[in-house]
Amino acid sequence: RRGGILNADMPTKTLKTVVFIGSARNMVPAWGGDSRLGDCVVAHVKQILSARVSTIGEDTIKHDVTYFDPIEVFGEGGALAGEAMLGQPHFFFGQGKAPPAMDAMRDVIKAADCFLVVSPEYNHSIPPALSSMMGHFGGSNYALKPSAICSYSAGPWGGARGAMALRPFLSELGALPVSKLAHFPMPNEMFEKDGTPKDKEHRMLKQLPAMLGELEWMALAMQTQREKGPPPS
Helix, strand or coil: CECCECCCCCCEEEEEEEEEECCCCCCCCCCCCCCCCCHHHHHHHHHHHHHCCEEECCEEEEEEEEEECHHHHCCCCCCCCCCCCCCCCHHHCCCCCCCHHHHHHHHHHHHCCEEEEEECCECCECCHHHHHHHHCCCHHHCCCEEEEEEEEECCCCHHHHHHHHHHHHHHHHCEEECCCCEEEECHHHHECCCCCECCCCCHHHHHHHHHHHHHHHHHHHHHHHHHHCCCCC
């Protein structure tokens, strides 16, 4: 994009982007509200990623996105059905002996160029469904790729605390988190259920595009180096 106009001659690079949804909540609490507060945040992320076209150097960047929702992944017929307690992680199976659906999920993660986690906090830490879902697969599938964190919470700070807990978790998996964060406090006041912002000029909406810019830059840089070979031992 030059001068606000997309140059048709610029090469397009499509990043394989995996989005992990952190919450498995599916029940409206006794005091009311949404069964899963973050659904509107996920919907907003989907809007942004599907429409996003950015430019890095001479490259036009787009995203081919896969979403992993723990309600579906651990539910009946899901890739990790019945395995929320991490009793039989994928990397415990011998080569070719894991269930086909589990292998297929691993293949998507292994082929990814970058990761985005959309998550609340549970007790100021990582939601157990998220750590189980990602922890089923060995670090070699995440290694040498960047990640980004988009958090949310019913109050002002809870999701940010969860984001801080996610940083060392993602680093240990090998998916190094970028510096920028996106955090949406009280998202039901910021977004419609379909993810459309209620106030398109809200200053906090700038966080997600800025963070995605860093993620894209790192994804291209790390992709280039992975193609050259592994790091020295």
